Amino acid sequence: MFEHGDVDAAQLTVRGAQTTYGAAGAFRPVRSGRNWRHEDIMAATMIEAHGLKRTYKARGKSIEAVRGIDLKVDAGEIVGFLGPNGAGKTTTLKMLCTLLTPTGGSATVAGSDLRKDSVGVRRRIGYVSQAGSTSGEAVVGDEIISHARLYGIDRATSTKRGQELLTALDLSDVWSRTCGSLSGGQRRRLDIVMGLIHQPSLVFLDEPSTGLDPQSRANLWTHIRKLRDELGTTVFLTTHYMDEADSLSDRILIIDNGTIVAEGTPAELKKRVSGDAITLVLRHEEDAKRAADIAARLDGADKPGIEANRVWLHVPDGGRALPVLLADLTKAGIDAIGVDVNRPTLDDVFLTLTGKSLRD
Amino acid sequence: MTFFRDTWIIFLRAMRLSLRQPMWVLIGLLQPILYLTLFGPLLQNIAATSGFQGDAWQVFVPGLLVQLGIFGGLFVGFGIIAEWRSGVIDRQLVTPAARTAIITGRTLRDVVVITVQAIVLCGCAYLMGLRVPLGAFLIGLILVALLGAAFSFISNAIGIATKSEDALAPMVNTLALPILLLSGILLPMSIAPQWLQIASNFNPFKHIVEALRAVFRSDFSDPIVWIGTLLAIVLVVLGAWVGANTLKAQTR
Numbered sequence: 001m002f003e004h005g006d007v008d009a010a011q012l013t014v015r016g017a018q019t020t021y022g023a024a025g026a027f028r029p030v031r032s033g034r035n036w037r038h039e040d041i042m043a044a045t046m047i048e049a050h051g052l053k054r055t056y057k058a059r060g061k062s063i064e065a066v067r068g069i070d071l072k073v074d075a076g077e078i079v080g081f082l083g084p085n086g087a088g089k090t091t092t093l094k095m096l097c098t099l100l101t102p103t104g105g106s107a108t109v110a111g112s113d114l115r116k117d118s119v120g121v122r123r124r125i126g127y128v129s130q131a132g133s134t135s136g137e138a139v140v141g142d143e144i145i146s147h148a149r150l151y152g153i154d155r156a157t158s159t160k161r162g163q164e165l166l167t168a169l170d171l172s173d174v175w176s177r178t179c180g181s182l183s184g185g186q187r188r189r190l191d192i193v194m195g196l197i198h199q200p201s202l203v204f205l206d207e208p209s210t211g212l213d214p215q216s217r218a219n220l221w222t223h224i225r226k227l228r229d230e231l232g233t234t235v236f237l238t239t240h241y242m243d244e245a246d247s248l249s250d251r252i253l254i255i256d257n258g259t260i261v262a263e264g265t266p267a268e269l270k271k272r273v274s275g276d277a278i279t280l281v282l283r284h285e286e287d288a289k290r291a292a293d294i295a296a297r298l299d300g301a302d303k304p305g306i307e308a309n310r311v312w313l314h315v316p317d318g319g320r321a322l323p324v325l326l327a328d329l330t331k332a333g334i335d336a337i338g339v340d341v342n343r344p345t346l347d348d349v350f351l352t353l354t355g356k357s358l359r360d
Numbered sequence: 361m362t363f364f365r366d367t368w369i370i371f372l373r374a375m376r377l378s379l380r381q382p383m384w385v386l387i388g389l390l391q392p393i394l395y396l397t398l399f400g401p402l403l404q405n406i407a408a409t410s411g412f413q414g415d416a417w418q419v420f421v422p423g424l425l426v427q428l429g430i431f432g433g434l435f436v437g438f439g440i441i442a443e444w445r446s447g448v449i450d451r452q453l454v455t456p457a458a459r460t461a462i463i464t465g466r467t468l469r470d471v472v473v474i475t476v477q478a479i480v481l482c483g484c485a486y487l488m489g490l491r492v493p494l495g496a497f498l499i500g501l502i503l504v505a506l507l508g509a510a511f512s513f514i515s516n517a518i519g520i521a522t523k524s525e526d527a528l529a530p531m532v533n534t535l536a537l538p539i540l541l542l543s544g545i546l547l548p549m550s551i552a553p554q555w556l557q558i559a560s561n562f563n564p565f566k567h568i569v570e571a572l573r574a575v576f577r578s579d580f581s582d583p584i585v586w587i588g589t590l591l592a593i594v595l596v597v598l599g600a601w602v603g604a605n606t607l608k609a610q611t612r
């Protein structure tokens with residue numbers, strides 16, 4: 001389905017052990033016979049940035065859009081860069097893509113130094129901007145070939161590769177159509193085809209699903225996962241959607257006000273929030289008070305809140321605590337008529353970390 | 361040479377897009393042809409006035425050609441803003457292509473469009489009675505192409521620097537009007553009062569128009585021919601320098 005031409009060996013190994021690579025099976029781990037350990041994966045770093053900084057000068061004042069960011073992305077990861085609008089996501093992304101010169105700090109991207117060899121960086125990265133990549137009047141095939149030729153890829157190869165990528169992204173019959181005649185979701189996938197035409201080892205997606213309807217978003221996410229699972233491409237994406245970061249990323253970096261405020265897997269980040277919320281609904285207020293006393297004895301529980309016949313509290317692991325709690329209540333002769341466990345969302349994480357909601 | 365190869369790739373893409381919408385090329389042609397048909401005949405009677413050298417068409421058509429070069433170039437910036445907005449410019453900036461090729465390739469396309477328009481304009485002028493040697497006609501085309509290149513570079517540069525049609529439009533107008541009025545494009549400056557003549561001497565485009573008029577009446581020995589051509593070349597170099605630097609400054 002995909003061509004795996006010049007993806008380097010270090011990258012292939014990353015997911016080699018646990019992933020299936022298309023029907024052809026051309027993508028087997030080189031050293032079969034043992035599973036890949038974490039150390040093997042750590043060997044290939046795709047992005048490493050230290051103190052990356054960007055200051056704008058506007059009317060004599062300097063505005064710090066990005067205040068010194070350290071980050072590391074390993075080959076084969078899908079990393080989500082999450083933050084509200086204006087947090088510095090796009091500025092950071094543009095610096096890593098050589099579209100903006102950092103005012104401080106250093107970075108190595110796809111094996112090349114960002115400052116000393118920006119052309120080397122550009123050769124190996126793909127960038128899918130939120131603004132798009134094609135002119136509405138242009139023909140899809142022409143745009144793909146013209147773009148590929150800027151990487152020094154000849155016409156025949158770019159036609160073949162372009163058509164394969166279009167097919168892989170469910171766009172097989174659009175080659176001779178104008179870009180403007182595609183739907184929003186199709187055009188976004190075309191942007192991704194453009195970004196992948198030179199088979200980059202690292203692709204940056206800036207707000208990939210902004211402006212798409214729910215169905216197109218879900219479809220796009222499937223394709224983004226395929227980039228990594230089938231091509232071995234490292235994906236670095238920015239988003240201000242919690243569900244997007246949650247469902248796509250192996251690891252999330254949360255940025256606010258120009259600095260990274262937290263990082264971890266979605267699960268790890270959620271654990272940082274005070275825990276799962278358990279809500280009990282009881283027959284009457286009397287039961288609620290007694291249930292609250294019992295619930296308070298759970299391991300790691302905080303002080304329960306009571307309102308009429310409702311009781312709520314936070315515990316580190318709601319799934320384990322609930323059976324215990326229900327058994328204790330039954331022993332005490334209290335019937336719960338309703339129960340609810342809510343796992344924290346990344347939205348809660350963001351709220352806990354920054355004191356503000358992502359939706360602002 | 362990656363610069364030339366990349367310029368060619370960018371040029372081909374831009375040219376293909378222009379050819380898909382020949383309407384805009386035609387609309388660009390409409391203005392000089394309107395001048396030719398609706399304003400040109402008026403000059404036939406004024407040509408007898410002192411200060412006119414050569415016949416009315418030999419005076420008027422060089423002005424129209426210079427105007428075509430200037431205005432044809434000045435308005436291309438709107439196109440590059442639209443391309444920036446659709447993400448095309450950033451997409452090309454992220455490739456290993458020479459960054460200056462991104463503006464040079466587009467400017468080359470503009471020059472081709474303007475030159476084709478100039479050929480059509482000269483053809484119409486021939487039908488209306490302009491008679492010049494082929495050599496003079498070719499020099500005219502070269503001058504128009506040079507002016508088109510200079511102004512296209514500048515307009516593309518302003519477009520990419522401001523990224524706003526609202527900023528580009530007043531800048532283009534502010535630039536265009538004094539150039540137009542002080543260059544004797546419509547009427548030769550030789551019939552202007554003294555102070556206006558002196559003021560117009562500071563306008564390089566007056567000399568370019570005068571150079572082309574001298575060429576059109578086959579007066580190749582007039583030093584103004586060389587001065588005008590040299591000025592046009594200097595303008596292109598200046599435009600290219602501004603254009604290249606604007607593109608490089610994009611990442612700053």
